[in-house]
Amino acid sequence: MLIATALVMLMTPGLAFFYGGMVGRKNVLTILIQCFILLSIISIQWVLYGYSLAFGPGKGFWGGFDWIGLTGVGLEPFKDYSATIPHQLFMVYQMMFAVITPALIIGAFAERMKFSAFVIIMILWATFVYDPVCHWVWGVGGWLREMGALDFAGGTVVHINAGIAALLTAILIKRRKGFDHKAILPHNLPFTVLGTALLWFGWFGFNAGSALAANGLAVNAFVVTNTAAAAAGLTWALIDWIFNDKPTMLGTATGAVAGLVAITPAAGFVSALSAIAIGVCVSIFCFIAVSWIKPKFGYDDALDVFGVHCVGGIWGALATGLFASKAINPDGANGLFFGNPKQFLIQLLAVLVTVLYSLVVTYIIYKLVDMVIKVRVPERDENLGLDLTQHHENAYTVIE
Amino acid sequence: MKLIIAIIKPDRLEAVKEELYKSDVNLMTVNEVLGHGRQMGVTEVYRGAKEMGNLLRKIRLEIAVNETFVEKTINAIIKGAQTGEVGDGKIFVLDLAECIRIRTEERGSGAIG
Numbered sequence: 108m109l110i111a112t113a114l115v116m117l118m119t120p121g122l123a124f125f126y127g128g129m130v131g132r133k134n135v136l137t138i139l140i141q142c143f144i145l146l147s148i149i150s151i152q153w154v155l156y157g158y159s160l161a162f163g164p165g166k167g168f169w170g171g172f173d174w175i176g177l178t179g180v181g182l183e184p185f186k187d188y189s190a191t192i193p194h195q196l197f198m199v200y201q202m203m204f205a206v207i208t209p210a211l212i213i214g215a216f217a218e219r220m221k222f223s224a225f226v227i228i229m230i231l232w233a234t235f236v237y238d239p240v241c242h243w244v245w246g247v248g249g250w251l252r253e254m255g256a257l258d259f260a261g262g263t264v265v266h267i268n269a270g271i272a273a274l275l276t277a278i279l280i281k282r283r284k285g286f287d288h289k290a291i292l293p294h295n296l297p298f299t300v301l302g303t304a305l306l307w308f309g310w311f312g313f314n315a316g317s318a319l320a321a322n323g324l325a326v327n328a329f330v331v332t333n334t335a336a337a338a339a340g341l342t343w344a345l346i347d348w349i350f351n352d353k354p355t356m357l358g359t360a361t362g363a364v365a366g367l368v369a370i371t372p373a374a375g376f377v378s379a380l381s382a383i384a385i386g387v388c389v390s391i392f393c394f395i396a397v398s399w400i401k402p403k404f405g406y407d408d409a410l411d412v413f414g415v416h417c418v419g420g421i422w423g424a425l426a427t428g429l430f431a432s433k434a435i436n437p438d439g440a441n442g443l444f445f446g447n448p449k450q451f452l453i454q455l456l457a458v459l460v461t462v463l464y465s466l467v468v469t470y471i472i473y474k475l476v477d478m479v480i481k482v483r484v485p486e487r488d489e490n491l492g493l494d495l496t497q498h499h500e501n502a503y504t505v506i507e
Numbered sequence: 508m509k510l511i512i513a514i515i516k517p518d519r520l521e522a523v524k525e526e527l528y529k530s531d532v533n534l535m536t537v538n539e540v541l542g543h544g545r546q547m548g549v550t551e552v553y554r555g556a557k558e559m560g561n562l563l564r565k566i567r568l569e570i571a572v573n574e575t576f577v578e579k580t581i582n583a584i585i586k587g588a589q590t591g592e593v594g595d596g597k598i599f600v601l602d603l604a605e606c607i608r609i610r611t612e613e614r615g616s617g618a619i620g
Contacts, residue, residue: 133564165597285518487592491549491563498550505541505564 108192108200108319114312115203117148119210121305125364128298129357129410131291133492134218135298135502141225142297144212145210148226149233153202160238162188162201164247169239188245189319201241202486208237208265214410215273216280218291219489222497224482231472232272236465240268244457256457257431257450259328262372262423263461268419271462272469274408275286279473280482282407284489291409296356303360307336310367314374327435328374332367338386339366346394361415365393368419373427376439379428384498388426389419421458428454508603508616509577513568514542515588515596520566523587530583532576534620536569545593563597571603573616 115497123142127135149157156175163170164187174180177198185194200340209229243249244264251263258264283291293299314332318325342364344354351358370382377385397414408414428451431442441447476482488496495501515523520537527535541562548561560591572580581598589595 285521490516495549495551499550501551505539506562 108196109259111312111316112196112200112203114309115207116146116309117317118203118306118309118313119143119207121302121309122210122213123205123302124298125302125306125360126217126299126410128295128300128302129214129293131492132215132294132503133494135294135494136500137215137222137288137493137500138213140222140498141213142210144226145229146206146212148230149206149209150202152233153198153205157205157233157238158198158201160234161205162198162246163239163242166241167248167250169242174244191320200319201245204261204265204313205233205237205241208261208269208282209233211266211269211412211416212273212276212504215277215414216494217406217409218283219280219483221480221482221484222493224476224480227480228472228476228482229242230475232469235467235472236268236272237264240264240464243460244439249447251457254453254456255440255450256453257427258372258424258457259375259378259427260314260371262368262420262427263457266368266371266416267424267458268465269460270413270415270420271465273412274406274417275466276473277408277413277471278406279470279477282405283409284486286407293357300356300360303363306364307367307391309334310371314371318375324375324436327378330379331374331377332370334379334382335370335386335389336363338383339363339369339390342387342390343394344500346390350398361393361397361411362390365389365415365419368416369426370504371420371421372423373430376427376431376436378430378432378435381426381432385423385430388420392417392422421462424454424458425451428452508606508619509572509574509576510601511568511570511572511584511602512599513570513584513588513596513602514540515566515568515584515597516590517564517566519588519590519595523562523584526583526587527570527580530576530579532570532572532580535571537570538567540565540567543594544597550584551584557575563594571606571619573619 119142123139126426127138130138154177159167159172159174163174165171180194180198182193182195188197203379210230241264243251244258310332311329315325315329318328340359340363344359347358348354366386366389369385373385393415396418397411401414429443431439432445433441433448440450443451542565543563548563551558551561571578584598606618607614
């Protein structure tokens with residue numbers, strides 16, 4: 108579990124490179140610092156009060172304040188979460204999920220958000236969106252958990268939650284300058300591929316680690332995670348080949364990430380063959396979202412957070428309701444294809460609730476911060492790039 | 508024959524290219540350069556060490572044209588690059604003594620377009 112925790116920690120820097128490669132040269136440091144500062148801020152927030160709000164044995168809305176500053180969160184196991192690992196290990200493992208979730212949203216408003224506004228929005232978002240939703244789905248007494256919603260490693264809590272907030276933020280902050288002119292090109296695709304590799308690697312900790320033990324269930328999660336990523340990466344490459352004439356690196360990397368997203372909620376409940384189906388379908392859905400729906404509606408979700416994470420997450424959550432099987436995990440449930448249509452409806456409800464809640468609260472947070480300090484950078488700063496104007500740094504030199 | 512050199516803001520390049528194409532100017536050499544005019548650059552800080560008045564990234568366009576195209580080209584560049592803000596750049600027009608197309612060894616006006 109210590110190693111799984113370290114793997115999930117590495118996903119946020121991995122995400123930084125995945126996103127960093129896709130933005131312009133003048134904004135790469137901005138992406139990196141946003142990811143790294145979240146690693147710092149949310150780590151502290153989690154220890155101070157985030158863990159208590161998300162996982163405290165509260166009732167209903169969130170976990171309450173009993174575990175503030177890790178009071179009572181010791182080195183003995185807390186049986187309701189895991190009978191075998193120290194409570195603090197569970198806490199720090201979950202911390203890495205709390206870190207990467209807001210970091211996912213960065214891709215939507217890339218290249219135009221003021222750093223100060225970013226920090227405030229993210230602290231509020233972690234507190235009022237992530238922590239409650241995390242409590243509902245995973246916390247003791249969380250109402251979606253009580254209802255039987257299945258989310259093995261965070262399809263709802265992480266991907267749908269962040270993905271829908273990303274769509275809303277992209278719409279509220281408006282398009283980047285020059286977005287109408289042409290697609291803004293990735294400045295360093297090898298970075299993006301490096302990030303994809305780190306994400307794939309870290310995702311084994313994310314999904315297999317969610318078994319909270321080195322057991323058969325962890326192995327199943329590990330196998331289906333790799334299988335879905337492979338199927339989705341391959342599918343996207345084929346779609347590219349058919350519709351855009353050539354298979355592309357960015358497409359293959361995007362597909363792999365979409366596959367990882369989709370298998371996340373299902374990893375502990377489905378078989379390897381189901382994982383192939385989930386992976387193939389997710390690339391089809393996400394491809395439609397980013398190459399057809401996005402241009403049609405004209406929103407500037409810069410790095411396709413909604414198109415990959417939200418759409419992939421929703422498909423994954425629903426697919427869990429289709430493909431889940433007690434033969435894989437006796438503690439889980441059967442899905443629609445295994446004779447239990449009710450599970451599919453429970454999954455659908457969990458998706459809708461998360462989408463609605465995240466939309467409403469994200470909207471309030473954004474508007475509040477925008478009233479107090481403008482969220483978007485001035486036009487001159489956007490032209491010069493955020494690296495120079497927000498951080499007084501340059502990623503690359505032209506002349507030594 | 509003239510050689511037109513324009514220094515513009517990087518984010519105006521697409522707009523300038525579009526205007527040039529509209530004016531049937533399809534040949535150009537583009538460079539990324541550093542510099543500043545009246546406007547000073549932005550301060551950079553590395554571990555507390557300040558770099559003052561740094562040079563800003565600019566785009567340098569070089570276009571060789573025949574006399575009939577000089578005004579068209581200048582107007583297209585202005586239309587695409589003008590924002591009204593400080594730092595929009597400069598256009599320089601130089602006399603061009605000779606132009607040779609390497610493939611055919613043609614010389615003079617015919618070799619330009």
